[in-house]
Amino acid sequence: MKETNEAQDSEMANEMIDSGRTGHEDGFDLDWQDDHVVPKFMFPDLEFFFERLSEATFDAVSPRPGERVLDVGCGRANDAMDLARRGGNCLGLEPSETMIYHAKRDIARDGTGVALLRGIGEDMPLKSHSVDKVVCKGALDHFPTPERAIMEMARVVKPGGAVIITVANLDALGFRLGRTFFVRFRKLLGREESIYEKIWQTPFDHTYRFDYKTLNRMVKQHMHVDESIGVSLFFASPWWGAMLSKLPRPVWRTILRMLDAIARHVPSLSDGVVLKCSLRSSGHTQHG
Numbered sequence: 001m002k003e004t005n006e007a008q009d010s011e012m013a014n015e016m017i018d019s020g021r022t023g024h025e026d027g028f029d030l031d032w033q034d035d036h037v038v039p040k041f042m043f044p045d046l047e048f049f050f051e052r053l054s055e056a057t058f059d060a061v062s063p064r065p066g067e068r069v070l071d072v073g074c075g076r077a078n079d080a081m082d083l084a085r086r087g088g089n090c091l092g093l094e095p096s097e098t099m100i101y102h103a104k105r106d107i108a109r110d111g112t113g114v115a116l117l118r119g120i121g122e123d124m125p126l127k128s129h130s131v132d133k134v135v136c137k138g139a140l141d142h143f144p145t146p147e148r149a150i151m152e153m154a155r156v157v158k159p160g161g162a163v164i165i166t167v168a169n170l171d172a173l174g175f176r177l178g179r180t181f182f183v184r185f186r187k188l189l190g191r192e193e194s195i196y197e198k199i200w201q202t203p204f205d206h207t208y209r210f211d212y213k214t215l216n217r218m219v220k221q222h223m224h225v226d227e228s229i230g231v232s233l234f235f236a237s238p239w240w241g242a243m244l245s246k247l248p249r250p251v252w253r254t255i256l257r258m259l260d261a262i263a264r265h266v267p268s269l270s271d272g273v274v275l276k277c278s279l280r281s282s283g284h285t286q287h288g
């Protein structure tokens, strides 16, 4: 991919960009689109899961005024805009032209002054140690070689800075119970495969299957994990969303908040995981 600096005329972006670095086309989805992502009907558990995933990520980033924040795989740059409103000096990195197009339009409408850069996470066109915080939410499992992207995040973050990685945990307790008991029960009754069984598998547009253990193992090759935060419990458990939707909103929100408070402390079982990482004091990865 040629480096296409779509909208990075801001001073910050210019200071960070290393024009000698370019991305690669092989195996990369350079035109991901999100038409299929937003479901037609939002059950309470899904709405809550998305909301908490963002909240927990933003809390972990907590940009100080003027801090340079890089959002890797920023999509429409909604998170980058949110972090800019919280004081961050934000740059969104994104390979998809379609997503860049939407992001540019939304940023112009919003007036938040987020800069955009077209590129891939595995070979970022950025100078080493040029960013205070790196965030990558719901995107790493779309990368063909996520470990390379993690190495890159460790390269571009400043010593003393933080890298925040958020993914869905495909080994969440709800998914595990569903795969073990629900599937057996369904087979015993001779019923057809249900929609849940599809949700519990790796989604079709993911390139990599992440769970808490796999993510930790991969990140620890390159960085120190300072904090692991779990988000939500029992998302997409059979009939759960439908049952919750029968309750008044304040009631289902209270139930889900209580479960989320438990999930926070057991990230290996929770539906989503936020890892807050930093460079090891030597600044080197285990691979050197």
Ligand SMILES: C[S@@+](CC[C@H](N)C(=O)[O-])C[C@H]1O[C@@H](n2cnc3c(N)ncnc32)[C@H](O)[C@@H]1O
Residues within 6 Å of the ligand: 028, 029, 031, 032, 033, 072, 073, 074, 075, 076, 078, 079, 093, 094, 095, 096, 099, 119, 120, 121, 122, 136, 137, 138, 139, 140, 142, 143, 144
């Ligand atoms: C599910 S979207 C998440 C977008 C955003 N982070 C959010 O939470 O709304 C995944 C994004 O990762 C991007 N992506 C896919 N492969 C990538 C890569 N190799 N490097 C950087 N971004 C990539 C896609 O184009 C897409 O915009």
